[in-house]
Amino acid sequence: MVAPKNGKPSQQAFIGRPLAFKSDKELQAKIDEYFAYCDNRIKTFYSDKTMDEVTYNNPAPYTMAGLAYFLDIDRKTIVNYSKRDEYFPTIARARAKVQDDLETRIMESRTPQGGIFLAKNNFAYVDESKQTLDANVTSTNELSPEALAVLSKASRADHGVTEPE
Template sequence: MARPLKYKTVEELQTAIDEYFQSCEGTVLKDEDEQVVFDKFGRPVIVGEKPPTVTGLALFLGFHSRQALLNYQVKKAFNDTITRAKSRCEEYAEARLFDRDGFNGARFSLTNNFRGWADKPEDSGGAAIADFLKALHPAPGDIAALYAHEADDGTDE
């Protein structure tokens, strides 16, 4: 006998998903006078902010694991809703590729949680994420070689 569905409607699931993403945003820190606290750069201090993840989404929705959420995604009625939520997690990780602090975690998440991201090119000849990431964050030796090549303008001085 199959277990009853955790969410009866797409709307009910979407409401819970929206609550998850809202919970990831954190809240603005206020002092005892209810004034917003700013950091040294003039930005409001946010407490409780956390990155949206597929596993975090699954646990927030009441599933026991990431895989349980993926199994639920197979149900036709919920496929688009869960796919869209996973895409929001993917978008966050992808944006962190451009952030020195989040680079390694984002790379790990993208290569392990989402299709189309891999450290090595697939047999289909698709572009490798490693080349993309190397272009974003070249090693010091790569930078030196680039400038050495630019300095060599072909003149015999």
């Protein structure tokens, strides 16, 4: 770290570890390498019938954890890189590609729970339920006792409360 002059830190001062990637181009090249690695994953198995070795292309899913591992950094470091102006577009494009792959796999899956979990934790997806009540009533004092009873019964039913017979 460069010593401060006149009590102010110099522009060259830095805190923490040196960056793992010196430029956004270097980072982008390594990210592209990760996606190519995932796209070209080869699986091999032995056929029970012919006892031959069979290989086929079986693309790996893109994940933020997998990207971090491939880049030899952790997920928090990816977040920290995204806070730097020069790296933000590169990280944003990579996240968008991972998110697109995740959404596609969720839509094609018969059991999407794992993908939904990842979408909520990595991409801020939220389960939301909204109800809108449209009424021109300003006070329950304006309702007849019959109307109040109907509303009360409907409200209890909405919350799973059963009426005694």
